[in-house]
Amino acid sequence: MSGKTVIEKIFTNHSEEDISPGKIVWIDLDVVTARDFGGPNVVKNFNNNYEGQSVFDPSKVFFTFDLTVPPKTIQYANNQMICRNFAKEKGIKVFDIDKGIGTHTLIENGLVQSGSIVVGTDSHMNILGAVNSFGQGMGDVDITFGFRYGRTWFEVPATVKVNIKGDPSYDYSAKDLVIKVLSILKTDKLLGKSVEFYGELIKKLNLPERITFLSMITEMGGIVGFIPFNENTSNEIKEMAGLDKVAPEIKADEDASYFEIIDLDISDIESMVSAPPYPHNGVKISDLDKVYVDFGFVGSCTNGRIEDLLKVWAILKGKKIKEGVQLAIVPATVEVYKQAFEKGILKDLLDAGAIISNPGCGGCAQGHIGMTGKGEVMVSTGNRNFPGKQGDGFNYLTSPEVVAYSVLNGFISDREL
Amino acid sequence: MDEFKVKGKVWLITDNNGDLINDIDTDQIFHNAFLHITEISEMGEHTFGNLEGWKDFPEKCNPGDIVFAGSNFGSGSSRQQAVDCFEALGIKAIVADSYGAIYKRNAINSGFPILTFNQINNLVKEAGMKNRDEIEIDFLAGELKNISSGKIFKIDLFSKVQKDIMEKGSLLTI
Numbered sequence: 334m335s336g337k338t339v340i341e342k343i344f345t346n347h348s349e350e351d352i353s354p355g356k357i358v359w360i361d362l363d364v365v366t367a368r369d370f371g372g373p374n375v376v377k378n379f380n381n382n383y384e385g386q387s388v389f390d391p392s393k394v395f396f397t398f399d400l401t402v403p404p405k406t407i408q409y410a411n412n413q414m415i416c417r418n419f420a421k422e423k424g425i426k427v428f429d430i431d432k433g434i435g436t437h438t439l440i441e442n443g444l445v446q447s448g449s450i451v452v453g454t455d456s457h458m459n460i461l462g463a464v465n466s467f468g469q470g471m472g473d474v475d476i477t478f479g480f481r482y483g484r485t486w487f488e489v490p491a492t493v494k495v496n497i498k499g500d501p502s503y504d505y506s507a508k509d510l511v512i513k514v515l516s517i518l519k520t521d522k523l524l525g526k527s528v529e530f531y532g533e534l535i536k537k538l539n540l541p542e543r544i545t546f547l548s549m550i551t552e553m554g555g556i557v558g559f560i561p562f563n564e565n566t567s568n569e570i571k572e573m574a575g576l577d578k579v580a581p582e583i584k585a586d587e588d589a590s591y592f593e594i595i596d597l598d599i600s601d602i603e604s605m606v607s608a609p610p611y612p613h614n615g616v617k618i619s620d621l622d623k624v625y626v627d628f629g630f631v632g633s634c635t636n637g638r639i640e641d642l643l644k645v646w647a648i649l650k651g652k653k654i655k656e657g658v659q660l661a662i663v664p665a666t667v668e669v670y671k672q673a674f675e676k677g678i679l680k681d682l683l684d685a686g687a688i689i690s691n692p693g694c695g696g697c698a699q700g701h702i703g704m705t706g707k708g709e710v711m712v713s714t715g716n717r718n719f720p721g722k723q724g725d726g727f728n729y730l731t732s733p734e735v736v737a738y739s740v741l742n743g744f745i746s747d748r749e750l
Numbered sequence: 751m752d753e754f755k756v757k758g759k760v761w762l763i764t765d766n767n768g769d770l771i772n773d774i775d776t777d778q779i780f781h782n783a784f785l786h787i788t789e790i791s792e793m794g795e796h797t798f799g800n801l802e803g804w805k806d807f808p809e810k811c812n813p814g815d816i817v818f819a820g821s822n823f824g825s826g827s828s829r830q831q832a833v834d835c836f837e838a839l840g841i842k843a844i845v846a847d848s849y850g851a852i853y854k855r856n857a858i859n860s861g862f863p864i865l866t867f868n869q870i871n872n873l874v875k876e877a878g879m880k881n882r883d884e885i886e887i888d889f890l891a892g893e894l895k896n897i898s899s900g901k902i903f904k905i906d907l908f909s910k911v912q913k914d915i916m917e918k919g920s921l922l923t924i
């Protein structure tokens with residue numbers, strides 16, 4: 334019998350059945366969450382189907398409010414109240430509107446470990462691949478079942494191995510790297526697959542960079558992505574999770590079998606943007622005509638860590654963004670916000686002309702921190718630029734550095750001009 | 751078993767070139783501006799509300815219709831509304847080249863039939879399927895019959911879990 338891939342090992346640890354790709358198996362869940370979107374639907378489904386019953390384990394079920402925080406309309410307020418009341422009744426903890434993006438909050442609170450299986454009403458749950466666990470976004474029916482029974486069915490995904498190679502001379506960021514990889518693989522190569530990335534160029538990424546890179550597996554159509562730990566990864570996870578000890582890394586066996594092995598040479602990588610309307614429309618900035626910008630956004634589950642904010646600060650400190658251009662900065666979590674406060678970077682950012690919002694998903698939740706008007710251009714560190722996602726204009730996805738330079742110069746750029 | 755068969759008229763969700771549209775994401779199917787809605791009956795009117803050329807779909811479709819789309823249908827977010835909105839309109843099934851992984855689960859779990867047809871554009875380009883053709887699909891036999899043209903095609907069968915859940919109505923009632 335051949336060895337197992339990372340996902341096959343995680344499934345094996347959570348199932349009584351034999352695990353092989355393509356097989357549908359029942360797996361046990363370590364953590365089940367719902368957000369303020371999806372959450373009220375879960376409560377409704379639960380009450381309609383399991384009236385008076387308890388959740389499978391109140392210490393493993395959470396609400397994480399991160400989309401419209403605080404609620405901007407009465408409907409959202411009512412929906413959050415419905416979740417809070419349900420939580421009180423069932424003894425579930427709520428990470429409320431003050432906390433920030435759910436996946437990041439789960440990591441920061443030490444609720445996700447190497448090898449965990451976590452599901453929630455968030456399609457970027459697979460970010461948890463960065464801490465070597467399997468996160469999966471699901472709809473409210475699935476999550477309702479998870480709330481009640483702590484298990485779910487899953488078709489074991491096949492695994493694709495992607496070797497990232499090359500000898501790039503350009504000083505690129507993790508966001509450039511993921512846009513580059515996404516622009517090569519597009520949405521079909523990894524559709525429905527678990528992905529393991531190998532090679533020194535990827536292994537050297539630090540934890541926030543891993544979060545950036547692996548958050549966009551969703552945009553590649555993949556289920557989840559994993560990167561082998563380097564010598565610092567375990568310590569970085571411990572520090573972010575506030576734990577003394579974390580579970581050991583789950584590694585693929587040497588003789589694991591892969592659906593496909595893909596070698597990618599990224600030697601010609603430069604600063605990248607995803608041009609609208611698709612995240613996989615990767616373009617080098619040097620190949621782009623002059624694109625004037627109206628709005629910059631820094632934040633999201635992809636680029637909302639303190640390291641991202643520091644990059645923006647280093648560029649904007651002591652400067653003013655272009656007259657007429659707006660910049661919104663949304664820390665991923667309240668912890669990031671506090672770090673920014675302690676490091677004293679907020680005043681410099683405000684002086685440069687930034688709007689700094691409370692933590693959360695900010696840009697994604699339909700106008701919570703502003704949208705573009707028809708034809709306006711946004712440069713964003715988010716992960717999606719589909720039409721209508723963040724307004725009526727055009728949305729270019731890119732790194733925090735490029736957002737900072739672009740709002741400084743008034744057009745998409747990767748240096749001060 | 752009749753519950754595993756549908757008969758209805760086709761909507762080919764195509765672009766200006768007549769190709770079935772690929773990568774229709776959940777924001778195009780059911781925009782995030784309406785995610786506060788939890789009542790299924792209120793979801794129908796927003797179906798394809800953000801998909802260029804198809805915003806009038808809720809007015810022109812009829813209960814019993816069957817929707818055809820390209821690859822990676824329902825990519826993007828985990829919102830169940832992107833499945834429920836079709837149910838609200840009385841759409842009987844969706845047939846696409848492939849689906850976003852979460853979308854596929856959501857549909858299966860709520861007992862809504864979605865089917866996979868590889869190289870689906872050939873149906874339109876080579877087999878000449880047209881909008882409003884009447885078709886019949888047998889989920890268990892894996893057969894798609896175009897009643898209007900008399901042509902019969904093979905289609906991917908339902909998986910066991912898909913059949914089991916649909917038999918019971920939804921994941922929540924198994």
Ligand code: SF4
Pocket residue numbers: 399400434455456457633634635693694695697698716
């Ligand atoms: S920041 Fe956006 S993409 Fe990320 S979890 Fe929040 S809503 Fe989803």
